[in-house]
Amino acid sequence: MYLHLGKDTLIKQADVIGIFDLDNTTVSKLTRDYLTRAEKSGRVVNVSLDLPKSFIVTLDKVYISNISSTTLLKRTAFLMHNS
Numbered sequence: 001m002y003l004h005l006g007k008d009t010l011i012k013q014a015d016v017i018g019i020f021d022l023d024n025t026t027v028s029k030l031t032r033d034y035l036t037r038a039e040k041s042g043r044v045v046n047v048s049l050d051l052p053k054s055f056i057v058t059l060d061k062v063y064i065s066n067i068s069s070t071t072l073l074k075r076t077a078f079l080m081h082n083s
Contacts, residue, residue: 003075005056005065007047013076015058021069022052038062 002010025031035055038044039062046052048066056063056072065072 003056003072005047005063005072006067007049009045009047009063011056011058011063015060016076017057017059019054019056019069019072019076022054022064025055035062 001013003013003016004010020031026035035044043060044062044064046064048064050066052064052066054065054067054069054072056065
């Protein structure tokens with residue numbers, strides 16, 4: 001199954017490692033450092049047209065999305081129950 005992240009971007013749900021709220025998690029220096037390293041290595045894909053609300057870690061990339069982590073998690077639960 002696929003998960004829609006915004007801006008016509010779909011990813012395989014099986015590739016998702018984690019979905020995180022950007023406001024809550026970037027309080028930690030470790031998270032900020034992780035995102036900085038991912039961006040410097042070219043692994044960050046920004047699919048946000050507006051203010052970013054979440055980031056999604058996959059096997060090979062980190063996606064920045066304007067869709068809330070709660071909404072994305074609900075979508076994954078819906079997909080899991082209907083597959």
